[in-house]
Amino acid sequence: MNQSILVLGREKNICLAELESLYPNLTSSYNQELAEINLTTSEINLFNLGGSIKLAQVIQKIETKNFNQETDLINCLQIIIENHLNQSSKHKINLGLSFYGFKISLSKIKKIQFEIKKYLKNKNYAVRFIPNENLFLSSAQVYHNRLTINHNLEIIIGLHQTLKQMVIAQTSQIQDFNSYTNRDRNRPKRDSRVGMLPPKLAQIIINLATASSTTNHHQISTILDPFCGTGVLLQEALLMNYRVLGSDISAKMIDYTSINLNWIINQEKLPQTNYKLYLADATTFQWPIKFNYLATETYLGLAFTNQVQPKIFESNKQTCNLIIKKFLINLYHQIDQTTGICLAVPFWTYNNQDFHLSLIDDLTSIGYNLVKFTLVNGRLVYQRPGQFVGRELLVLKKINKKDNYESR
Numbered sequence: 001m002n003q004s005i006l007v008l009g010r011e012k013n014i015c016l017a018e019l020e021s022l023y024p025n026l027t028s029s030y031n032q033e034l035a036e037i038n039l040t041t042s043e044i045n046l047f048n049l050g051g052s053i054k055l056a057q058v059i060q061k062i063e064t065k066n067f068n069q070e071t072d073l074i075n076c077l078q079i080i081i082e083n084h085l086n087q088s089s090k091h092k093i094n095l096g097l098s099f100y101g102f103k104i105s106l107s108k109i110k111k112i113q114f115e116i117k118k119y120l121k122n123k124n125y126a127v128r129f130i131p132n133e134n135l136f137l138s139s140a141q142v143y144h145n146r147l148t149i150n151h152n153l154e155i156i157i158g159l160h161q162t163l164k165q166m167v168i169a170q171t172s173q174i175q176d177f178n179s180y181t182n183r184d185r186n187r188p189k190r191d192s193r194v195g196m197l198p199p200k201l202a203q204i205i206i207n208l209a210t211a212s213s214t215t216n217h218h219q220i221s222t223i224l225d226p227f228c229g230t231g232v233l234l235q236e237a238l239l240m241n242y243r244v245l246g247s248d249i250s251a252k253m254i255d256y257t258s259i260n261l262n263w264i265i266n267q268e269k270l271p272q273t274n275y276k277l278y279l280a281d282a283t284t285f286q287w288p289i290k291f292n293y294l295a296t297e298t299y300l301g302l303a304f305t306n307q308v309q310p311k312i313f314e315s316n317k318q319t320c321n322l323i324i325k326k327f328l329i330n331l332y333h334q335i336d337q338t339t340g341i342c343l344a345v346p347f348w349t350y351n352n353q354d355f356h357l358s359l360i361d362d363l364t365s366i367g368y369n370l371v372k373f374t375l376v377n378g379r380l381v382y383q384r385p386g387q388f389v390g391r392e393l394l395v396l397k398k399i400n401k402k403d404n405y406e407s408r
């Protein structure tokens with residue numbers, strides 16, 4: 001079957017938006033846990049996807065209307081695993097089962113594993129099941145038990161409640177969490193006061209900006225980050241083979257970005273000439289080099305907690321709104337309608353209520369439309385549990401002046 005399944009990361013909306021923008025043939029979201037694409041796994045580059053954690057090849061799809069969940073599932077898995085063992089000429093393998101979209105107890109999973117083991121033992125095969133602490137195995141469990149290599153297997157079983165359909169797939173790749181940790185923690189310059197953009201989120205921002213553009217993708221394209229901070233986004237963009245331009249209002253940040261980019265260039269042996277940095281205020285600067293995409297995490301405001309006084313909270317929110325709005329107005333005359341734009345802007349959870357930037361409700365008045373995604377319900381937000389400042393992703397398109405917008 002030429003179909004693949006992707007297991008989505010924690011923030012389902014942004015993970016789906018990333019996939020939808022890159023793969024127009026994304027067919028359905030499996031209960032917001034899995035996405036399905038009409039491509040083989042070799043046609044999908046998991047290493048450039050920040051939002052997906054596992055990639056699997058679909059083996060079988062089953063209508064579940066008259067399906068006895070436990071017995072029929074055991075029969076089906078036995079045949080799949082036996083076929084796999086026959087083809088691999090191995091008699092002993094590690095095996096993992098991961099369930100998505102299911103309501104099934106861990107004791108039921110144990111029972112399914114026991115029955116399969118018994119069946120295969122009778123056929124002279126020995127399988128070792130990785131014990132499920134949850135309905136699905138973590139990427140670390142898949143990695144440490146080598147389930148994507150040496151003929152071992154992780155089988156993903158996804159249930160689509162509304163379509164009454166079940167998908168069974170074999171994991172071929174997992175997200176390279178070691179490399180993300182290295183890129184995040186081992187950068188020579190870090191600064192917790194300007195926030196720590198996770199490299200995965202930087203990749204998502206880049207993908208949303210570049211996929212939304214109508215630029216010709218054949219030439220090497222250039223990405224601008226006008227709030228480059230310590231350069232996480234630019235570092236990820238270099239790794240994805242883009243030319244990069246960065247600017248920041250702080251000389252210290254420009255210095256940090258330069259050190260960090262030289263570090264990744266040396267580590268990955270990338271071309272030295274692919275970046276340029278400017279000390280500049282994003283609300284007024286004219287970038288001297290043409291760029292195809294704008295991908296950034298903007299100024300996020302002061303780093304404080306839920307305990308902050310209402311007056312300080314309000315003024316911080318207004319400052320962020322003003323800087324980002326002035327930046328968007330300044331940008332308008334320096335781009336055209338083919339420029340792909342994705343910004344991560346702040347939002348706040350204060351006294352159990354979410355507060356978003358007011359400019360988002362008024363984007364058309366400054367010349368931009370917000371791009372919408374079919375499979376996404378709600379805002380594109382990224383926020384760790386308990387975090388006061390979250391990020392909201394805005395994918396924007398410049399409105400043509402003739403289409404009833406008068407720039408001011």
Ligand SMILES: C[S@@+](CC[C@H](N)C(=O)[O-])C[C@H]1O[C@@H](n2cnc3c(N)ncnc32)[C@H](O)[C@@H]1O
Binds near residue numbers: 228234283298
């Ligand atoms: C949250 S950090 C951005 C992180 C960055 N995108 C990255 O990938 O690491 C925000 C940055 O915005 C910069 N900044 C604040 N106001 C600015 C302005 N008006 N123009 C340019 N940079 C500004 C700050 O110096 C800070 O480095």
